[in-house]
Amino acid sequence: MSLKIKALTKSIWVFHLAASPCNNCDIEILDLLTPRWDIERFGIQLVGSVRHADAILVTGSMNRKAHERVKRVISQAPQPCFVIALGNCACSMEMFGASYNQMHCLDEVTKVHAYIAGCPPKPEAMIQGIIALIEAQLAALKK
Amino acid sequence: MGVIEGIGYLAGGFVVAAVVGMFAHWFDRKITARVQWRVGPPLFQPVYDFVKLLAKEVMVPEGASRFLFLSAPLFGLAATTVVSALFLRTVIFPGETFVGDLIVVIYLLTIPSQAIILGSFASANPLASLGGSREMKLVMSYELPFLLVVLVPVIKAGGTIRLGEIIQYQATQGAVIASISGVIAFVIALICMQAKLAKVPFDAPEAETEIMGGAYIEYSGVALGLFKLTQWMMMYVVPLFLMILFIGAVNWRQSWFNLLFAVLIYIGILLFITLVRNTNARLRIDQIMKFFWAMVTPFAVLAVILAFLGL
Ligand code: SF4
Numbered sequence: 001m002s003l004k005i006k007a008l009t010k011s012i013w014v015f016h017l018a019a020s021p022c023n024n025c026d027i028e029i030l031d032l033l034t035p036r037w038d039i040e041r042f043g044i045q046l047v048g049s050v051r052h053a054d055a056i057l058v059t060g061s062m063n064r065k066a067h068e069r070v071k072r073v074i075s076q077a078p079q080p081c082f083v084i085a086l087g088n089c090a091c092s093m094e095m096f097g098a099s100y101n102q103m104h105c106l107d108e109v110t111k112v113h114a115y116i117a118g119c120p121p122k123p124e125a126m127i128q129g130i131i132a133l134i135e136a137q138l139a140a141l142k143k
Numbered sequence: 144m145g146v147i148e149g150i151g152y153l154a155g156g157f158v159v160a161a162v163v164g165m166f167a168h169w170f171d172r173k174i175t176a177r178v179q180w181r182v183g184p185p186l187f188q189p190v191y192d193f194v195k196l197l198a199k200e201v202m203v204p205e206g207a208s209r210f211l212f213l214s215a216p217l218f219g220l221a222a223t224t225v226v227s228a229l230f231l232r233t234v235i236f237p238g239e240t241f242v243g244d245l246i247v248v249i250y251l252l253t254i255p256s257q258a259i260i261l262g263s264f265a266s267a268n269p270l271a272s273l274g275g276s277r278e279m280k281l282v283m284s285y286e287l288p289f290l291l292v293v294l295v296p297v298i299k300a301g302g303t304i305r306l307g308e309i310i311q312y313q314a315t316q317g318a319v320i321a322s323i324s325g326v327i328a329f330v331i332a333l334i335c336m337q338a339k340l341a342k343v344p345f346d347a348p349e350a351e352t353e354i355m356g357g358a359y360i361e362y363s364g365v366a367l368g369l370f371k372l373t374q375w376m377m378m379y380v381v382p383l384f385l386m387i388l389f390i391g392a393v394n395w396r397q398s399w400f401n402l403l404f405a406v407l408i409y410i411g412i413l414l415f416i417t418l419v420r421n422t423n424a425r426l427r428i429d430q431i432m433k434f435f436w437a438m439v440t441p442f443a444v445l446a447v448i449l450a451f452l453g454l
Contacts (some may be wrong), residue, residue: 007194010187038181040172043188048355051202054195078200078363112391 002044005141006027007079008054009134015053019070020130021060021079022092025087029057029138043087044130048092054128055082058106061089067103074110082113082133113137152343156228156358164375165189169411171378174417189270196368204361215262216362216369220253225378230383233306240307248306248384249293252339255373256282259348262370263358274357277428278341278348284435285338288331292441295319295328296388298450306387313391320389324449329389331443333415336381338372338431342416344423345431353425382412 013092018026032039033046037139047053050073062070074083083106088094106112114136116129168189176183203209226248234242256278263275265311295318297304300312309319319325338345359370404419426434 003194005200008198010185011191011195035180038183040176040184041182043191047219048351049360052359053359063284070232076202080199100223118184126288 005138009138011045012043012054012130012134013047013052014055014057015047015050017056017070017073018048019058019059019060019062019066019090019097020090023086025059025080025089028120028123029059029086029126031123032126037127039127050077053077053081055084055133057084057086058090059086060100061093062106063099064102064103067109070106071109082108083110084114084116084133085112085127086129087121088117088118088119094119094127152232154227155223156226156231157224157233160223160376161314161372162225164372164377165193165290167378168310168375171412171420172416174389174414175421178418180423182213186313193368193372196371197365199364201366203268203362206304207361208265210265211265211336212361212414213366215258215265215305216366216373216445217258218261219255219258220256220369220376221372222251222431223373223380226251226380226384227376229306230380230387233310233387237307237310240305243304243307245293245304245309246299249290251283252381252384253286255377256339258356258371258373262362263365266361268361270354273354274348274350277350277450278358278430281338281341281345281348284432285335285439288435288443289335291447292328292331292335292386292445295324298447310387310391316321318390322450323454324446327387327446327449328441329385331439331446332389333348333384333412336385336412337416337419338435339379339381340416343420343425345418346425347428347431350425378413378416381394382409385412 016026016029029046031037032044044077050056056074056077058070061065074081085091086104089096093102093105096102114129114133115125121129148290155268166189169184171185173183173186173328203212203214229240229244229251233244259278259280260275260319263271263278296309299319299322300309303312319378320329341349349359359367362370386405390405390408
């Protein structure tokens, strides 16, 4: 069992789910792949299909249309899969919360395992968030 | 050959192909990272990836043909394992191979592609079907020139279709690649190999950025892991096939240096695959077909004619 967990923490494939963001968070995610940060060092990879995902990065504040789709996409991921709210929008809807086309915050729709705040968060903050998620999961398993 | 011995060869072939294939995959990713001025993944990354996939849930999409969907990865894996076992035996005892093993290997090497086609059509996803139909066209494109260039060493070695005899011929008469027809054939075989491994510029069936992994889009967990493992094992099997056919470098009976030489050549071929994939853009499927049929096949025919003339 421990080998499996070690493998899971060493090889996180991330699916990026854009739920009506302003696109800035998404650009910062791509920064993680560039030479300066290079998260492939830790085995983290962006994948194109949610079926391959171990973590789902949700960006944006989920408007009325995106709402149903987000639920559907998250339900299609194979377990164990973690949901990470990336950016203030996904964490709390931020300034768009009062808008006519917003219904629910992400964590009212699904279980969120990690919040990464910032508008947009720095790549360092994202790496820190993912590490915090891994450590929290490992600690939960040890108990 | 007894049953026990056969199982031994199969197990040995599987282990060798899996280990070398994982190394090849890591090498590919590491060199890619270095080309892009990054650090790249650690050595055991493919192992972590594979073990992780074993631990994940397997999902079968609604409307998919369950049996075909789940068994398709096994076909590919089984075929690659058998090829690897055959090569293992050929390399250890070049004198004891059976007649026609070359033909068997060529057949078996197309089965992973067919497994991808079956699996993608069984998964009831439009993007997967697109990937499957592209894979089919890709196979149709490269298979003809590939078969033609495989004829070159066969003709050179006096019409034998036994891998062992081709190796022994090259041990005594010099490598096939040391002739004009051999060089042309080897270059074409390298191009076909790139397509067989579905690497850029011939990765239209997978096309991560366009059809999201194409044929593999609906696969998860163990099934995806087996597909990936087959892909990695192909990165060992196909280059080895070319080395046996054109260079004969795996003949360790002559001197142990040949083994070292073979490893170096293998790494060189891997480097070639990786560099080509990093410096090219993806071709559309119609461009791929045009490229293979209009440009590569005539050269393959030329190589065969030259081989007949003894050049
Ligand atoms: S958190 Fe900021 S940067 Fe990210 S999507 Fe929202 S508004 Fe854009």
